[in-house]
Amino acid sequence: MREEAAATIPLCAPHTASHFHVERQIHTNGIFADIRHFGWTQSSRSVFRPDSYYLDFSIGPRCPASRFFKSERQLADPPGDIVFLPKGGAFATLSEPGEHSLLCLTFANERAMQLFEDDSVAHLSPCQDVQIGRVRQGLARLVEELRNPGFGQDILLESMALMLVVELCRHFRSAQYDDRSAHGQMPGWRLRRVKDRIEADLAGSLSVADLAAEIRTSPRHLIRTFKATTGTTLTDYIAGRRIVRAQEQLAHEDLMIKMIAGNCGFQSAAAFSAAFRKATGMTPREYREARIGMG
Structure with missing residues (x-):
């Protein structure tokens, strides 16, 4: 296991935040996990550009006024507890005064990349409210592990992170097919x-x-x-x-x-x-x- 120093800047850090603190972070085999606390003291509009596949889990309530934009002028619905963003996108955000506490995962792991970029998945779209029970359970377990590390933590982190990738890819893959009627109509x-x-x-x-x-x-x-x-x-x-x-x-x-x-x-x-x-x-x-x- 290789634990990063607290001063290391995590991937996908919110650079416009008024304050930012990493409680705990671990990096192993291209998988980066951290528990971060940050917030804004004034409104800030910016563009979030994940440099890797990104998944976060809100440990506490999200600031309800902080939102993504669904178009240039229109705000999207408030994000849920779990947000997934694909690599290479650009996501406009509005950050209002408030606090956030998140578990953040980014994936540069070779096996994870193969799964995310498999042809059968076809098109990974951003999802601002992931509703997958096993993903929620896995993220909650990772919060516990980061705060109370035990034997073989690096192996556990990698295996659980890959499990989350599999669940996400299964979800996105099935979403392309599970709602088609016999005539191929749109639900x-x-x-x-x-x-x-x-x-x-x-x-x-x-x-x-x-x-x-x-x-x-x-x-x-x-x-x-x-x-x-x-x-x-x-x-x-x-x-x-x-x-x-x-x-x-x-x-x-x-x-x-x-x-x-x-x-x-x-x-x-x-x-x-x-x-x-x-x-x-x-x-x-x-x-x-x-x-x-x-x-």
């Missing part, structure tokens, strides 16, 4: 989440990759099951919702057409006008005049 909760994300981000780019990550599936699976469920392609659905949003906003005389174009995800007023006319048979200005005239 209701996924469809609702995709539609909610679309409505929230109509002004943005709405990439298929981001929408797939929202429901922890692959872009190909999202495209296929969305069409099987709704009868329309994802691209056509988004285009239709943008036109509907534009129609709603055109009812307000004080909104400039150029502004409405941006609000609905069009890069220019000309592109908006062309798309709107194709969908409705009228230009935005003609639609506005007709709608106001009806009022």
Whole structure:
């Protein structure tokens, strides 16, 4: 076993924190575990970039006002007790005054990397509320072991960490298949989440990759099951919702057409006008005049 000195900076440390303290940390065979205490005395917005696969477990209550952003402007729901983030991502965060106590695990272990990057897992998505009983039990056991180390601690740490990796990969792998119907349709909760994300981000780019990550599936699976469920392609659905949003906003005389174009995800007023006319048979200005005239 090799125990790191307390002054060593752990992987994925929150560099914007007002204060940061490591209670206990251990590093063995590319697996880094620590119990850390940190907090903010004022609001801080930053981007968290894990340099390895990252898993944390809240030992005490999380500060409810500290959140990840699900889009550039919209905050995600408060994270649960267990958060998983894949390597190489960039996650915007809002940190409000408050305290955090976490067990943090990062994985640079060769066997763990093979499991995380196995083709059968396909797409590891961030999960801000991991609900896997065995993962929770394993993390609680690791907290106990770090605080009360015993014989063979390094072996126990590595074996339990790999067990957690297996459970996570099984969860993500099964999530791709266990909710498919005989006709390959999308379950209701996924469809609702995709539609909610679309409505929230109509002004943005709405990439298929981001929408797939929202429901922890692959872009190909999202495209296929969305069409099987709704009868329309994802691209056509988004285009239709943008036109509907534009129609709603055109009812307000004080909104400039150029502004409405941006609000609905069009890069220019000309592109908006062309798309709107194709969908409705009228230009935005003609639609506005007709709608106001009806009022």
